[in-house]
Amino acid sequence: MNGSDSTTTADSAAGYSSAQASSDNYLTHGKGIMSWLGTLDHKRIGVMYLGCILFSFFLGGIFALLIRTELLTPGKTIVDADQYNQLFTLHGAVMIFLFLIPGIPAALGNFALPLMLGAKDVAFPRLNLMSWYLWVIGAIFAVASIVMGGADTGWTFYTPYSTSTDTAVISMVTGAFILGFSSIFTGLNFLVTIHRLRPPGMTWFKMPLFLWGIYGTAVMQVLATPVLGITLLLLIVERTLGFGIFDPALGGDPVLFQHFFWFYSHPAVYIMVLPAMAIMSEIFSVFSRKHIFGYKFIAFSSIALAILSFLVWGHHMFTSGQSALANFVFSALTFSVSIPTAIKMFNWLATMYKGNIHLDTPMIYALTFMFTFGIGGLTGLFLGALATDIHLHDTYFIVAHFHYTMFGGTVIAFLAALHYWWPKMFGKMYDEKLGRIAAGLVFIGFNTTFFTQFIMGSQGMPRRYYHYLDEFTIYHQISTAGSYLMAIAFFLMLYYLVKSLVSGKPAPANPWGGNTLEWHMTSPPPYYNFKEAPHVGDPYDFSDLEWDEKTGGYVSKSGRGAS
Amino acid sequence: MSMLTDLLASLFGMALLNGEKTFWLPEQASTAAKNVDWIFMFIYWLSTFFFVLIVGLTILFVIRYRARPGHKEQPSPSHSTLLEVTWSVIPSILLFFIFYYGYKGFMDLVVPPSNSYEIGVTAQRWSWNFTYPDGYVSENLHVPVDRPIRLVMTSEDVIHSFFVPAFRVKRDIVPGRYNVTWFEATKPGSYQIFCAEYCGTGHSDMLAQVIVHDTGEFDRWLEESSGFLDKLAPAEAGELLYKQRGCKQCHTLDGTIKIGPSFKDSYGIDHVLTDGSTVLAEENYYRQSMLDPQSQIVAGFDPVMPTYKGRLKDKEVTAIIAFIKSLSPYGAVEAETETPTESEAQPETDSATDDLD
Numbered sequence: 054m055n056g057s058d059s060t061t062t063a064d065s066a067a068g069y070s071s072a073q074a075s076s077d078n079y080l081t082h083g084k085g086i087m088s089w090l091g092t093l094d095h096k097r098i099g100v101m102y103l104g105c106i107l108f109s110f111f112l113g114g115i116f117a118l119l120i121r122t123e124l125l126t127p128g129k130t131i132v133d134a135d136q137y138n139q140l141f142t143l144h145g146a147v148m149i150f151l152f153l154i155p156g157i158p159a160a161l162g163n164f165a166l167p168l169m170l171g172a173k174d175v176a177f178p179r180l181n182l183m184s185w186y187l188w189v190i191g192a193i194f195a196v197a198s199i200v201m202g203g204a205d206t207g208w209t210f211y212t213p214y215s216t217s218t219d220t221a222v223i224s225m226v227t228g229a230f231i232l233g234f235s236s237i238f239t240g241l242n243f244l245v246t247i248h249r250l251r252p253p254g255m256t257w258f259k260m261p262l263f264l265w266g267i268y269g270t271a272v273m274q275v276l277a278t279p280v281l282g283i284t285l286l287l288l289i290v291e292r293t294l295g296f297g298i299f300d301p302a303l304g305g306d307p308v309l310f311q312h313f314f315w316f317y318s319h320p321a322v323y324i325m326v327l328p329a330m331a332i333m334s335e336i337f338s339v340f341s342r343k344h345i346f347g348y349k350f351i352a353f354s355s356i357a358l359a360i361l362s363f364l365v366w367g368h369h370m371f372t373s374g375q376s377a378l379a380n381f382v383f384s385a386l387t388f389s390v391s392i393p394t395a396i397k398m399f400n401w402l403a404t405m406y407k408g409n410i411h412l413d414t415p416m417i418y419a420l421t422f423m424f425t426f427g428i429g430g431l432t433g434l435f436l437g438a439l440a441t442d443i444h445l446h447d448t449y450f451i452v453a454h455f456h457y458t459m460f461g462g463t464v465i466a467f468l469a470a471l472h473y474w475w476p477k478m479f480g481k482m483y484d485e486k487l488g489r490i491a492a493g494l495v496f497i498g499f500n501t502t503f504f505t506q507f508i509m510g511s512q513g514m515p516r517r518y519y520h521y522l523d524e525f526t527i528y529h530q531i532s533t534a535g536s537y538l539m540a541i542a543f544f545l546m547l548y549y550l551v552k553s554l555v556s557g558k559p560a561p562a563n564p565w566g567g568n569t570l571e572w573h574m575t576s577p578p579p580y581y582n583f584k585e586a587p588h589v590g591d592p593y594d595f596s597d598l599e600w601d602e603k604t605g606g607y608v609s610k611s612g613r614g615a616s
Numbered sequence: 617m618s619m620l621t622d623l624l625a626s627l628f629g630m631a632l633l634n635g636e637k638t639f640w641l642p643e644q645a646s647t648a649a650k651n652v653d654w655i656f657m658f659i660y661w662l663s664t665f666f667f668v669l670i671v672g673l674t675i676l677f678v679i680r681y682r683a684r685p686g687h688k689e690q691p692s693p694s695h696s697t698l699l700e701v702t703w704s705v706i707p708s709i710l711l712f713f714i715f716y717y718g719y720k721g722f723m724d725l726v727v728p729p730s731n732s733y734e735i736g737v738t739a740q741r742w743s744w745n746f747t748y749p750d751g752y753v754s755e756n757l758h759v760p761v762d763r764p765i766r767l768v769m770t771s772e773d774v775i776h777s778f779f780v781p782a783f784r785v786k787r788d789i790v791p792g793r794y795n796v797t798w799f800e801a802t803k804p805g806s807y808q809i810f811c812a813e814y815c816g817t818g819h820s821d822m823l824a825q826v827i828v829h830d831t832g833e834f835d836r837w838l839e840e841s842s843g844f845l846d847k848l849a850p851a852e853a854g855e856l857l858y859k860q861r862g863c864k865q866c867h868t869l870d871g872t873i874k875i876g877p878s879f880k881d882s883y884g885i886d887h888v889l890t891d892g893s894t895v896l897a898e899e900n901y902y903r904q905s906m907l908d909p910q911s912q913i914v915a916g917f918d919p920v921m922p923t924y925k926g927r928l929k930d931k932e933v934t935a936i937i938a939f940i941k942s943l944s945p946y947g948a949v950e951a952e953t954e955t956p957t958e959s960e961a962q963p964e965t966d967s968a969t970d971d972l973d
Contacts, residue, residue: 134817207814213791214774214815301792307775308790341681344694372777372812373788374795377726381719388711392704398670399703403696405677409689412682423674431663438714440721441656444784447777447812511640511656513781515812518820522808593694 078480082580093178096578098185099164100478105188106160109151112196114543116144121502121536124529127521134519138205139220141517145208146225150232151192153463154321157328158274159184159239161470162267164478166243168571168578169261171587172250175242184238187231195228207517209318210285212299212310216292223289230285233278236324240274243267254589258352261569261592262345265352266331269359273320273327277363281317284310308373315366323362325459327355329426329466330397333419336469337401339567340416341408344593347400354393361390371442380439387437394430398423413565414488418469421496425461429454432507450510456503468495468546475550476560480577483553487545494542501535561606566598573613588613621717628661629654635803645807645828646783647800648725653784655717662710725785728798732766735759739789740772742818744809750929751857752842757809757826759801760834766798777813780826788813801828845931854939857932866921869943876921877914879939884946888915902937
C-alpha cells in the first residue's frame with residue numbers, strides 16, 4: 054500500500070516470491086499469439102476477455118459522448134434524428150451485451166474464480182475458450198450492424214417497431230443471440246466448477262462471498278438467457294419469414310414480446326449487479342481489515358436475488374396495458390427484491406465498524422458504490438410503486454435510475470475489482486495517486502451527468518428524444534458537461550494503467566492484505582495455480598497477516614505462502 | 617388506514633398544495649396529480665432518510681476508523697441475527713406502505729368514473745388523432761375542465777404512449793388492441809402531450825397539446841369545430857354518422873335483417889308495430905325511434921335499441937334521417953324539399969335534460 058522497495062527479498066522464507074513469478078507465471082508460460090488464441094488457461098482467457106470488454110466499454114463510451122454532445126441543444130447539434138436513434142441503440146446494446154453482462158463474470162471472474170476456489174482451472178477449459186470465441190463472433194455481428202445501416206430499435210428491440218423498421222436489426226439481433234450462448238457457457242462452466250472443483254476444506258460456507266455472487270449469477274445466466282435466445286430467434290423468423298408472433302398485423306401480440314424480453318432482461322439486470330455486489334463484499338472486508346459482517350446473510354441474499362429476479366419482469370410493463378392484477382403482483386414482488394439488497398448494504402456498513410479503513414483506489418470505488426448504488430436502489434422505490442411509476446416510466450428518471458444501478462453499481466464495482474486485481478493479474482502496481490484522482494473525477498462526473506437526469510425526468514422529459522423542449526436545455530447541458538468530465542477520468546485511467554504495464558513497480562503477492570487464496574500465490578499467479586490442494590481457512594480472518602515493509606505487501610505470520 | 621392516508625397525504629403533499637411546478641415535479645393540472653405527488657414526496661423523504669443514514673454512517677466510519685499511525689482495527693462481532701432481522705423487518709414494513717399507496721393511487725389512475733366523457737385516440741407515426749363523440753376529429757386534444765375524460769386508444773402502426781406530465785398520466789398505445797386511460801383536468805389551459813414509447817425517426821416530434829376549456833366553452837368549441845355537418849350534404853353527413861355512431865351494427869343497407877330493420881327502402885312505407893298498429897315511416901317516426909326507441913318496436917324485433925337521446929344532436933338526427941331517406945325510392949325525390957329545418961325539428965316530448973352523454 055505504501056511500501057517502497059519490493060524485489061530485494063524475493064526468495065524470503067515467506068515465499069511471496071515476485072522473482073519466481075517473473076520467471077514462470079501464466080503470462081510468460083508460452084510465447085506468441087497462438088499461445089493466447091489457443092490457450093485453455095482460465096487466467097489468459099480472463100485477460101483476453103478483459104481486453105475485449107474494455108474495448109467495448111471504450112466504444113460504448115464514444116457513443117455515449119456523441120449522444121450527450123447531440124443533446125447540448127434542443128435541435129440538431131451534430132447528427133440527424135436517424136443517426137441519433139442508431140447511436141442510443143448502439144450505446145445500449147454495446148454496453149449491455151458486450152460490456153456489462155460479460156464484464157465482471159467472464160473477464161474478472163474467469164481470472165479470479167478458480168484461484169479463489171483453489172482449483173487448477175474451470176471445469177471445462179475448452180468450453181471456456183469457446184465462450185470467448187462466441188463473444189468475439191457475436192460482437193462482430195453486433196458492431197457490423199453499423200456498416201449495414203445501423204439498427205435503430207433501442208437495445209430492447211420492441212415489436213412491431215423492430216419487425217417493421219428497415220434498418221440492420223437482424224445483424225444486431227443475431228449478435229445478441231450469439232452473445233447469449235457465450236454467456237450461457239460461462240455460467241454453466243462456473244456452476245460446475247463451484248460444485249465439483251472445490252478442494253478439501255473448501256466447504257460452501259468457507260467460500261469467499263465473491264463466489265456466492267458469481268454462483269447466483271451463473272444460475273441466472275443458464276436459466277434466463279435461453280429465453281432471450283428463443284425470443285430473438287422468433288423476432289428474426291417474423292422479420293424474414295413473416296410469421297405472426299408479435300406483429301398484430303399478422304395476428305401476433307406485441308406485448309408478448311415485452312414479456313419474453315423482460316423475462317430475460319430483468320434477471321439480466323441481476324446478472325450485471327450480483328457480481329458487483331460480490332466484489333463489494335470482498336473489498337469492504339479487506340480494506341477495513343475486518344471480518345465481513347453477516348456472511349451467511351450476504352451469501353443467501355445473493356441466492357434470494359437470483360431467484361426473485363425471475364419474478365419481477367412485469368414491472369417494466371406497468372403502462373403497457375397488462376391487467377391491474379398483474380401490476381399488483383409484480384409491484385409487490387418488486388419491493389421484495391429490495392430487501393436482500395438492503396441487507397447487503399447494511400452488512401457492508403457494519404463491516405467497516407471499528408475497522409482500520411485503508412482508502413486505496415479499490416476502496417474509494419467501494420465507497421462510491423455505497424453512494425451511487427444507494428441512490429440507484431432507492432430511486433427504484435419510485436418505480437416499483439405503481440402510482441409514481443406511471444408518471445416516471447419512459448422518462449429520463451428511468452434513464453438516471455438504471456445508470457445509477459448499472460454504472461453507479463456495476464461499472465463502479467468493475468473498476469474497484471479491476472484496481473483490486475490488477476496487481477495480481479499483471480504483477481505491476483499502478484500509480485496509486487492518479488488512481489484516486491481518477492476515482493474522484495468519475496464520482497463527480499457521474500453524479501453531474503445523471504443526477505440532473507432525475508430532475509428532468511420527473512419534470513416529464515421522455516427518453517429517446519432527439520428534439521426536446523427548451524425548458525430542459527439547462528439540465529441537458531449540465532449532464533453533458535458531466536459526461537465530458539467522466540471521459541477525462543477514463544483517459545487518465547487508461548494512461549496510468551498502460552503506464553503500469555510498461556514501467557509499473559512489480560507487485561507484491563499481497564498488496565492489500567486479502568486472505569482469499571489468490572493473495573497467497575505470486576503476482577502474477579503461476580501457470581498451474583496450485584501444485585497441491587491449498588490450505589483453506591476463513592477467507593475473512595486477517596489475524597495471520599502483517600504488513601511487510603520490505604516487500605510492500607502483506608505476509609503471513611505463520612509462514613503460509615505461495616505454493 | 618384512511619386517517620393515516622389523509623395525514624400522510626397532507627404532510628407530504630404540503631409543498632405542493634398550490635399545484636405549481638416544484639423542483640422535482642411539474643405543474644399539477646389533474647385530479648390525479650395531487651395523489652401521485654404526495655406518494656412521490658413520501659417515497660422521496662423516506663429515501664432521503666435512508667440515504668443520509670447509509671452515507672452518513674459510511675462517512676462517519678471512514679473518518680473515525682481510517683488507517684492512521686496508532687490506529688488498529690478493534691474487535692467487534694461479525695454476526696448478529698438481531699441486527700439482521702431488524703434491518704430486514706423495518707424496511708419491509710415501510711416498503712409495504714409504499715406498495716399499498718402506490719397500488720391505491722394506481723387504481724385511481726386507471727379506473728375511469730362511469731360518467732366519463734369518452735374521446736377516442738388514434739396514434740400513428742408521428743401524429744395524434746382525437747375523435748370526439750360527435751365524430752369530429754382533431755389533432756390536439758380538447759377537453760372540458762372538471763369533467764372525467766376517458767380515452768380509448770389504439771395505434772395504426774407501432775407502439776406509442778400517451779403521456780401528459782401535468783396530469784401524471786401515461787398509457788401505452790398498442791396496435792391491435794384498445795388501451796384505456798382517463799383523467800380529469802382541474803385548470804383551463806394548454807398542456808403538453810408527449811409520445812413516450814420510442815417509435816422511430818419522428819418520435820420526439822410526436823407532440824400535441826391538451827387544451828382544457830372552461831365549462832360550457834368546450835361544447836361551444838366542439839359545436840363550432842364539428843362543421844362537417846354543415847359542410848357536407850345532410851345525407852352524406854348522415855352516412856358518416858351511420859358508420860361512426862353504431863347504427864350499422866344493427867341496421868343494414870342492403871335489405872338483410874340483422875338486429876334491427878334494414879334501412880333500405882324503409883322510408884315512406886307503412887310499418888307494423890308489435891302492438892298491431894301501423895305507422896307511416898316519415899321524419900317524425902325516425903326521430904322518435906332514435907330518441908325513444910322503445911315506443912315504436914317494429915313487429916318481429918326485440919326491444920334492444922338504446923336511446924340516443926342526448927347522444928345525438930338535432931342536426932345529426934336530421935342528417936341520419938336524410939341518409940335513410942336517400943336509400944328509399946320514396947325519399948330520394950322528396951329529400952330536396954322536405955328536409956325539416958332545425959326549428960321545425962324541436963322536440964315535442966323532450967323535456968329531459970341531456971344528462972346521458
